[in-house]
Amino acid sequence: MAKKKKDIHTISVKVANKPGVLLRCAQVFARRGYNIDSLVVSAGVNPKYSRMTITAQGDPETLEQIIKQTAKLVDVLHCEEHTGADSVTREVALLKLKSSAQIKSAITKHKRKYGLKIVDEGEGAIIIEQDGTTEELDEFEELMKKHGIIEMVRSGKLVMALGKEPT
Amino acid sequence: MTKKAAKSTKKAAKAPIKKSMTGAEALVKCLENLGVEYIWGLSGGAAIPIFDALVGSKIKLILVRHEQGAAHIADGYARATGKPGVVLVTSGPGATNTVTGIMTAQMDSVPMIVLTGQTISPMLGKDAFQESDIFSITIPVVKHSYLVKKANDIPRITKEAFHITNTGRPGPVLIDLPKDITQGEFTGKTLDPEMDIPGYKTADKGSLKDIKKMAKLFNASKKPLLLVGHGAVLSGAHQAVAKLARKLNAPVTNTLLGKGCFPETDPLSLGMLGMHGTAYANKALVGCDLICSIGSRFDDRINGKNDEFCVGAKKLHIDIDEAEIGKIVEPDAYCVGDARLIVEELVKHVNPLDTEEWLKEVKFYKKEFPLKFNDDKGLTAQRVLFDLQELTKGDAIISTDVGQHQMWSAQFNLSTKGERWLSSGGAGTMGFGFPAAIGAQFGCPNDLVVAVVGDGGFQMTLFELATVFIHKLPVKILVIDNKYLGMVRQWQELFFENRLSGVDLEGNPNFIKLAEAYGIKGVHIDDPKHCKTRLKEALDFKGPVLIHAEVIKEDNVFPMIPAGRSASQMIIEPPTTKLEKPTGST
CATH class of the missing domain: 3.30.70.260 (ACT domain)
Structure with missing residues (x-):
């Protein structure tokens, strides 16, 4: 982004x-x-x-x-x-998308790269969980925008310092 | 924290616990054990259990007339004694009325405990009668605060509050006490439990490496200047600072609140610097090649224009609060810790400097640009304060309000000891001076306490005249009456083409009759010839006196560095040309 x-x-x-x-x-x-x-x-x-x-x-x-x-x-x-050099960061997102064949194939295509998991498939809608870096979440959000995102919530960034000492 | 204060907070005796006790009774017991002498308060529904528990206590409860008065009284007591002042008020408006007083204490790093009654716990957040979320309201202006949820937490919270308020960089601590908690049963096992504040850091002696780095810069300096602030007073660094100044042969200037750390009567002292500081202090600021702040935070009234502040000079900063380092001025060397301990160590590492030329230069400034006034137009505030200085010789505790009289008092009332100069510096709270003087008199009953106030600020908290009368406090209230909000009038004259707006105090009361209505003696002065004798008569009187000094209406404080300008742009004489509007903070 x-x-x-x-x-x-x-x-x-x-x-x-x-x-x-x-x-x-x-x-x-x-x-x-x-x-x-x-x-x-x-x-x-x-x-x-x-x-x-x-x-x-x-x-x-x-x-x-x-x-x-x-x-x-x-x-x-x-x-x-x-900073990026001294720590790891992760974020989780839940996305609610309109259920369609097109969406499902997009999810299958990007599943591995973006760490996606389908957590619910209801009538007309599908909820995906994504786990990754903030940049990955931003990218995937951009990709899905053209399909129409009904709703999205993000956990916010989690950080943990590298090495054996606590953050 | 001063030694005196440390002793008093350590006194926490372990009293036996009564079989059955309320939360409020436990609170009062804890306060007694912590050595609290006075509580200044104003009662109300939610605080009744606490007031009830004070019946028969050895703590003296002083009923004030307004909660803001209580807060400033507690503040003045703390500034004069080094011990935290304790305030007790009720919920809602009682609590919110203390906010200005809390902010004033926070801005100037003054220890204070504010106990607020609160509605009963089940009604919290339900807009109960006299409910205010004082915990949230005061978060930006307290050092720390508590909302008590269990009576059994009271001893721990009280102990923590007193520890926090007067260690490290002091500041006010608020404890909000719901009525069901203070009325409810206390079943705790001890009144002296362990504290639980793992995140709290107090000050230490600073890093030797940092001190040596500062010493190296000192040893290379030819024109050093020491700048002492309130932190130096609070840490009791007086002797250490004097030792350092003498070893270095360096001139010393002080902030408004640093008055008295280094005697202003000493030949090495330049008095106060900054916006209305002495011309020689500000000239030295421009001329120095090294400035070392000891417990000051480079307030904008000192720095003016930050990027032109002491250009080319090495800047050193000693502060107890790490957040002050680099906040305004990026130092060349600094040390975080207790000012007294750091300066004591620093003295060992600096060399005596050859500052003969520098002191000559400073002496020239002193001779060439002295503070001055004349009696041509009638009685001036400067004359009154000059005579006050002649009569008290720096021995009185002076408590000022805010405005022109405050600056003149700072210029003419030289302080020779710390904890003798009480003034709202950071907050600039009008209405502070008179109640703060009351607090100082409670704390120092045998000292001469003079409240130097303007006619504007005095009218904001004058209702505490009743407190003075009831407790027979021999406070001398010196009202410098120019019938204007003088400092703003001065700005309007100098920068706004003399368009006076909202500054005329037409309708002032007859101050002598006002004092008499409260049972207090009044003395009137309006002639420079009689000023000193009348003042003496008032100061010699055994009880409280209100001295009404009717001074010329239009007078300006000089020197002046307009807000946002640098010390080199100081105005020493009244200007003859139109001045640009100031761009600084206020």
């Missing part, structure tokens, strides 16, 4: 699982005019803590402030930006 990729940042935040922590983190971004594109929060292996993955757009200088201000919050253990 032709989005300004340079300005999209992936940030991981480890937080203590306390009430209001999401609000506090979101406020740090909002106050500085940063748009959050996606935000994923889930409890970690130790449910005392949660991991957030945030993708956001804006200039790098403001981002540096945002990371420091987020890291400073009492309930935040750490906050870091990740």
Whole structure:
């Protein structure tokens, strides 16, 4: 996709699982005019803590402030930006498409390349699950647009640092 | 955190637990154990259980007249003593009335605990009577906050709140307490449990590598300048800063809130810098080849135009808050940690510098561009504050409001000790000065406390005159009355062709009669000749006094660096040509 990729940042935040922590983190971004594109929060292996993955757009200088201000919050253990080189990212999408022979053949054709799985085939509609990188999800969305997408939801980006240390 | 404050928070004695206790009683016990002397508050339905638990407590409950007053009083107490001020209010409007006070404390890194009553838990989010989501409302202006869900969490939360508010970079902490929780039974096993704040980091002594890097730059400098801010005052870095200045032979300037960290009467001191700082401090800022900020955050009132700030000079930054490093100024070297500990270490690594030429230059600026005023047109605010300085010699605690009088007071009332200068710097909150002086007087009952306020700001929180009267606080309230919102009038005169809009305070009360109506003595001054004697008479009076200083209506604060300009564009004398509108933040 032709989005300004340079300005999209992936940030991981480890937080203590306390009430209001999401609000506090979101406020740090909002106050500085940063748009959050996606935000994923889930409890970690130790449910005392949660991991957030945030993708956001804006200039790098403001981002540096945002990371420091987020890291400073009492309930935040750490906050870091990740690049493609030091981490893996994945995203999941669910797409609802009009059921047709044409669609089905397109799915079969792209199944392997785009990590597709049919999760439901109902009357007139088919729901596909896609698992891959954000770029792969963007590409497949583009391909399917001409067939007409009824609905699409995406999980938002998940990030994990490479190597033996936790993110 | 000062040593004094550290001691008081560590006092948490382990009291035996009563057999049956409410959440509110547990809360009050915890506050007692944490050494809380005073609570400033205003009652209301959702907070009644807490007020009830205070009956018979050794904590003194002070009933104020407005919740904003309570917050500023607690703030003034904290600034004067180093101990967190505690506020107790009810839900809804009681809670929202504290927001300005909380924001003021947050902007200036002041420790404060705000306890808010809340509707009962089952009614949360159902628009119950006097329900406000104060937890969410205050998120941008608190260091941390809590919504209590179980009575048994109260001791842990209280302990964490007091720890957080006054360690690291201090800031206000709010605890929202639903009424069913404070009224409900406390069945916890201890009032002194373990804290659970794994993400919270306090300050340390800084990295030796970073300190050595700074020292190297100092040792190569010929024209160093130290800039001390509130952080240096808060960490008790006074002696360390003095040692550093003397070893380096470097001049020292201070921010509005850094007043008193290094004595402004010292020959090495240049007083306050920035928008309305001394001309010599701003000239030194332009001339230095190295500037080292110790606990200041390069506020826009100091920097003016950022890309023209200390061009060519090496910039060093010592701050407790990593987020301040590079926020405004990209430093050549920096160190994150406690200012006192860092400066103490830094002193060991710097060499005495040959700054003779530099000090000569600075001395020339001091001689050539002194602060000045005259009595030609009648009584000026400067005359009043100059005489106040003559009478108090920096020994009084001065609490100012916001505006022209604040800047003049900063210029003429020289501070020689930290924690003696209380002023709303970051927030610029009008209405702060008078209640903050009350807080300082509660905390320092034997000290002379002077509230230096304007006629505009004083009228925003003057209802606390009742608090002064009831508690016989000998606060001296110096109202500098020019019948204008003077600072804005000054801007309108200088930058808006003197089109005055919304600044005329026509309808001011008779301040002397107003004071008398509250049972407080009034003293009137309107002549420069009698100013000092009248002031002395007022300061010598044993109880509270309101001094009404009726000054000339139109006067401007100089020097002035228009917002968004650099120090080299400072206006020292009243300008004769039309000025461009300022482009800076405010």
